[in-house]
Every structure is written in C-alpha cells, then in structure tokens.
Amino acid sequence: DIQMTQSPASLSASLEEIVTITCQASQDIGNWLAWYQQKPGKSPQLLIYGATSLADGVPSRFSGSRSGTQYSLKISRLQVEDPGIYYCLQGYSAPWTFGGGTKLELK
Amino acid sequence: QVQLKESGPGLMQPSETLSLTCTVSGFSLTSNGVGWVRQPLGKGLVWMGTIWAGGSTNYNSAVQSRLSISRDTSKSQVFLKMNSLQPEDTGTYYCARWDYDGTLDYWGQGVMVTVSS
Numbered sequence: 001d002i003q004m005t006q007s008p009a010s011l012s013a014s015l016e017e018i019v020t021i022t023c024q025a026s027q028d029i030g031n032w033l034a035w036y037q038q039k040p041g042k043s044p045q046l047l048i049y050g051a052t053s054l055a056d057g058v059p060s061r062f063s064g065s066r067s068g069t070q071y072s073l074k075i076s077r078l079q080v081e082d083p084g085i086y087y088c089l090q091g092y093s094a095p096w097t098f099g100g101g102t103k104l105e106l107k
Numbered sequence: 108q109v110q111l112k113e114s115g116p117g118l119m120q121p122s123e124t125l126s127l128t129c130t131v132s133g134f135s136l137t138s139n140g141v142g143w144v145r146q147p148l149g150k151g152l153v154w155m156g157t158i159w160a161g162g163s164t165n166y167n168s169a170v171q172s173r174l175s176i177s178r179d180t181s182k183s184q185v186f187l188k189m190n191s192l193q194p195e196d197t198g199t200y201y202c203a204r205w206d207y208d209g210t211l212d213y214w215g216q217g218v219m220v221t222v223s224s
Contacts, residue, residue, distance in 0.1 A: 034210040043201055043214040044152065050208050087152055091209030094165045096142070098152040 002026050002090050006099030012107045019075040021102045023088035028069060032092035035064055035073045039084040047086075048073060080106065109133035111141070111202050111215035119222045123192050129185040129202030129215060136160070136178050140205035141185045143176065146217075147198040157205060158185055192222045 003026035013019050023033065031051040036044035046055040048064035051071055061076040075082055083106050088099040115127035129141060142157040156166040158176045166174050175188045185202060199219050203211035 032209045034208075043203075043217050044211075045214075046210060046212050049206075049210040049212070053208075055212070089152075089154075089211065091211075094157075095167050096154040096157075098154065101151045 001095055002029060002093065002097055004088055004090055004097050004099040006088055006102055008102060009100065010103040010105070012105045013078050014107045015080065016077045019078050019082075019104065021073045021086050021104075023071045023073075023099045025069040025071070025090055029090045029092035031066060032090060033064075033066070033071045034089045034091060035062075036087045036089065037082075037084050038087065044087060078106070109204060109213045111204060111213060113200060113202050113215045113218040115200075115218050115220065117219055117221060119192050119196075119220060121193055121222060121224055123222075124188060124190040125192055125196070125220060127187040127200055127202075127218060127220075129187070131183045131185070131202075131204070134204065136180045136183060136185065141178070142203050142205055142211055143185075143187050144201045144203060144211070144214075145196075145198050146201065147195075150198075155200075156187070159205075194222050196220070197222045 005024040033051040035048040038044045047058050047062050051066045052064045063074045065072045086102045110132045112130050140157050140159040143155040145153050145155050156176045158164050164176050173190050178185045199217040201217045203214040206212040
C-alpha cells in the first residue's frame, strides 16, 4: 500500500501569511495527487488535482507543486475563510490513500 | 450540475448489516466511477471501495470481507452494504465521483452512521 505522510498535523497562521502543507508519498505516484479542504460538518472540497491543477472555482491563492515524491499545497495569502482541515489523496493505485490531514487555524 | 446524495439509517446495532444508497445526478454511472469514503468522528478520511464505470469494484482490504458495492444504472444509484457492523464502523459515510484524473471531484453531503447497542 502507498503511504501518504502529511505534515504538519496542525498549524496556526496569521491573515495574509504564506502557508505550506506537504505530503510525502512512500513511492512514485507521478502526478496522481489531489488536495482537499474540509470545513466542520461539511464534505471535502477539491482544491488541486493532478498535483498542480487548480479545480474549478478555487481561488488562485491556492497552488500545488511536486518535487519527486513530495507534494506541497501552498496558500499564498491566508484569508479568513481558509481555516479547516486539508487532506491529500493519492489516485495512483488501490488502495487509494489519504494523508492524515492538516488542521489549519487562524492565529 | 453534478450532485451526489447519500441516504440510509442513522443508527445501527452491532452485528447488523448497513445499507446505504448514493443517488447521483448530472453524470452517468456508466461514464464515471463512484467511491465510498468513511470518516470516523473527529478523524481522517478512509477510502472504502469503488465501483467503476464498467461495473468492476475495488475494496479496501480492511473491510473487503464485509463490504459489497453495487449499482442500478437505470436509477443512477450506487449501493453500499456492509455486514457484521461494529462500533468502530461508526462515522460519516461519503460517496464521491471519480473523475478521469484519478480524483474524487464531487462529494455528497455525507450520512452519519452510529453503531451502538
């Protein structure tokens, strides 16, 4: 099984700050990586697919990148609506696996 | 537009069989796969299984012996059945559409299932 190690588990950041969340895959998954945002009581919302492509309607302050088997989600200027829990998902092979999540809070 | 909606009982007893329905609209089950994802209360997301556009299925080995996913394409419905429920099966169950980029792109609102005696 492919393990997705996500870090940090939690972070607190200020408005307008740059935030970066990473997922490390245990093996090569190419660009088969997606990022989701989940707010309390809501279902996950797709932010990034194909490691770097922005999903429809997602603000351009969100971006995804890849370096080998490490994947990053960057929020360029944190906004008041951005706190929540962020997850990565590898879509390369079964069993499809999520990262453990990153809880993002406003400082 | 693409929509998915889960339905099913909220409270189950241990050893019972859970039956959930995912009703979809805005796309065809013969064009996209649908996956089920579980989220225990306060915890992360776990993929449980998928039924693909061609009708084949994949299951998470942790629940494979207890889980069955099927569909009725004429009704645009996907079904999850899981037997021998235990309290640790408690959580929110989501269905979501697989798109062609290997991503779960649209999700239902989720249905909370509690397994308790």
